[in-house]
Amino acid sequence: MNRFRAFIIKEFRHILRDPRTLLILFGMPVAQVLLFGFVLTNEIKNAAIAVYDPASDAESIELTQKMASSGYFRIERTLQTVQELEPAFRQGKIKLALVFPPNFGQRLNHEGRTQVQLIGDASDPNTATTLINYASSIVQDFQRKRRGSEASQPYRVDVESRMLYNPEMKAVYAFVPGVMTLILMLISAMMTSITIAKEKEMGTMEVLLVSPLKPIQIILGKTTPYLALSFVNAIIVVLIGVFVFGMPMMGSIGLLALETTLYMFVALSLGILISTRAADQQTALFMSGLGLLMPTMLLSGFIFPRESMPYVLQLVGNIIPATWFNQIIKSIMIKGVGISYLYIQTAVLLGMAVVFLALSMRNFKDRL
């Protein structure tokens, strides 16, 4: 025990003396959550739009005001001619234009149908689609309210949709779990692989191996501090998610803590596995960056939805621990489900932990 304690003390000294390590350990998680939180949002507020309204009757003005008061749009320009449209888009002053026909209200009242044109700036397709959707739904709403006052039509299907668990479609719900998977992978896997590779590079690993310390003690000694720090980081990320970005915490905190620990074990064993292969810190950094962080970010469903990936990539995504952990965090925090809904995900992570740990233990003995 005395041996092990000496090891842990030494390990903490390494961490505390290296500003770069400290920065990655504590600066990175906070910066990442805040960045993703403020930058990676799909919601759009106060988008600048232009209105061309040659009709200027009661109905067109009502619709325009409805747009303006929705909170999504801000009337940046009121155009006098159609020719002004193009330059406004070109200058990037507006993201969307609302164009009325000259006899909007008149046709609406007499013929019962009219048109309105929505023009989006699709040089940024995501934003354009979102804005068109928002605007369309406002127009729909406008139409329904007017119809309600008149005789009802013979066939009418009113679609009423409800977004479960995240009615406001907040992006935080997706990125807080995503950032958790990423940060824990970063610290648990990358940092451990680098710190073990460093011992090899410096030649101190040889001295450790020739000492009475058992290989398992060396591995535990190297990983325990990072396990503890990863856990602190997980707490920081959840706290920022909940208190800064209004992420809900519906499920059991204890269960989340347990599942997080399990995921950290998977990440750690991956880190050890990498370090048994990498002879120096550079290689370890490269291997964990390319082999762990990239897939975690791109294929786990954190940034790009898994449903829209090619089938092969979805399969690849299945062997990435983050894919499963992402589902676990979301289910616990947002849906508030218990372990009985998470058997499969938990079993997969458990299986991964066992396999990777066994592999790395075997490699550790063989290689060093």
Place this chain on the structure above:
Amino acid sequence: MEEPVIFTENLTKTFGRFTAVNKISFSVYPGEIFGFLGANGAGKTTALRMLSGLLKPSSGIAQVAGVDVMRQPEQVKRRIGYMSQKFSLYEDLTIRENIRFYGGVYGLKRAVVKQKTSELIDKLELGAHVDQLVRSLPLGWRQKLALSVAMLHEPRIVFLDEPTSGVDPLTRRQFWDLIYEAAHQGVTLMVTTHYMEEAEYCKRISMMVDGKIEALDTPGQLKKQFNAESMDEVFRKLARG
């Protein structure tokens, strides 16, 4: 004759088809400074690693401090000291912290570590630098410190794997003083080196060529046997075959 502290018979290590160490047999006695000489890749380091319990021998017998290396490598590790060619101290720890760490790893009590620390810094005259990071020390100091740290737990046998590589001749000479001092106290030291002039400092030398021990004797006898002026010449004659 005394009991040997290191004893090998037909000790062999193969990596796949490559035979790194080929049936070496020798005995080392208490207080001896035993040199392992040879070119890079001759198998010195591999032999040393087997004897220190780092590598499992492929075949043959090896006993260190009365323990079978094949069967009880963990027991061997407790009884030996080891210093690698990189001096293996933590550069981002201070002298005191390095000593404390290795003391802890070898299971020494706190009070013992404390006493050892002060003895050690007195001996090496490092008093003013004890709380300085090892990174800031000159190479020669680090090397001496590394040896002292490797002997912290008072092992009867110390393995030194090219302990003087990259160090200037004067520092190398001073380092050998430390080795002599240890040998004087009855510690057995096994040293690998490729500096031929260092061979003269050893009591007995085994010359390794391609995994085999081609010659084993005192430096004087070897020179006589090969009719050579210096160890360098012995080695050249041997290598030429």
